Amino acid sequence: MNDNARRWRTPAISVAAATVGVLFFAGVPASAQPLQPVAPQPSPAVVAQTAATPNAALTPAAPNAALAVPSTPSAAVAPAMANPALTPATPAAAAAAPGGVTPPQVAAPAAVPIIPANAGTLSDFFQSKGVAMEPQVSQNFKALNIVLPMPRGWAHVPDPNVPDAFAVIADRVGGNGLYSSNAQVVVYKLVGDFDPREAISHGFVDSQQLPAWRATNGSIAEVAGLPTSTIEGTYRENSMTLDTSRRHIIATAGPDKYLVSLAVTTSVDQVVAAADATDAIVRGFKVSVPGATPPPGAPAP
Known part of the structure; x- marks a missing residue:
């Protein structure tokens, strides 16, 4: 079946892929502090270090003419373990507690759950609050860092059926001849006053x-400090049953707030065949605020 026979349709938000093309805007500069000199030890222990084995290189996707798609390093280098003999003791470890009594540890406050709303879409919510939704385009967009993986055999496609599309990618080699697996990203700048946690409850x-x-x-929760909703399921469109994964993220960059939505969709008879590509998109899709430091151990949404 040729490309023209495929129908490029996308529901409204979320998934991403194995061979990586990256939609990436803005970066965070790194800095390094020099080590403090350490007094020689009488009998320093010899510390052996083992070099990390690099991962297999990923095959980069073809660059997208409309979006900046820089190549990403394929192998992650594991940092060497710190040498205990060269690591200065922390004040807490060096100084004993008065009277030999260990002070109690203060537990971090428990996260307050976000209860899903029963009615009203995100658009309905923003309209009720008088919040304007201004669609953004990918060209020269630098307010957020957005990573959209590009699986092998997928490509950026124009899709008139996706209003306000920031980016749409689709499988150009697979599919069943009637429906092509695809991923859609939409970004809105939100102008007006509202509570992001209340808004995402409508996700x-x-x-x-x-x-x-x-x-x-x-699930609905704050992920890396960003209110995020993720939902997966199936629905009917014409005579087809489609499987979709959808994500909404509300990110605050300085005084501005943005809604980033991802939808990854495929026909149910292609779920297994497209699984590697769609899982890679869903797992690899990231949104972050330039210069922001996420909470320790928190994955990017």
Whole structure:
């Protein structure tokens, strides 16, 4: 089936891929501090270090003419372990507690859960608050760092069926001849006053309103400090059953707030064949604020 026979359709938000093309805007400069000189030890221990084995190189995707798609290093280098003999003791470890009594540890406050709303889409919520949704384009967009993986055999495609599209990619070599697996990203600048946590509680509703919707997974929480909703399931479109993964993220960059939405969709009869590509998109899609430091151990949404 030729390319013209494929219908480029995308629901409204979320997934990404194995061979990586990256939509990346803005970076965070790194800095290094010189080590303090350490007094020689009488009998210094010899510390053996083992070089990390680099991972296999990834095959880069073809560059996208419309979006900046810099290549990413394929192998992650594991940092060497610190030498205990050269690491100065921390004040807490060096100084004993008065009277030999260990002070109690103060537990971090528990995260307050976000309760999903029963009605009202995100668009409905913003309209009720008088918040304007200004669509953004990928060219020269630097307010956020957005990473959209590009699987092998996928390409950026124009899609008139996706209003306000920031980026749309689709499988150009697979599919069933009727529907092509695809991923859609939409970005809005949100102009007006609102509570991001209250807003993201409406993140499920647009999916729940799809015909014959059946949810298989979902979560609403703050991820790396960004209110995020993720929902997966199936729905009907014409005579087809489609499988989709959708994500909404609300990010604050300085005084501005943005809604970033990802939708990754495929036909149910192609779920297994497209799994490597769609899983790579879903797992690899990242949104972050330039210069912001996420909480320790928190993955980027």
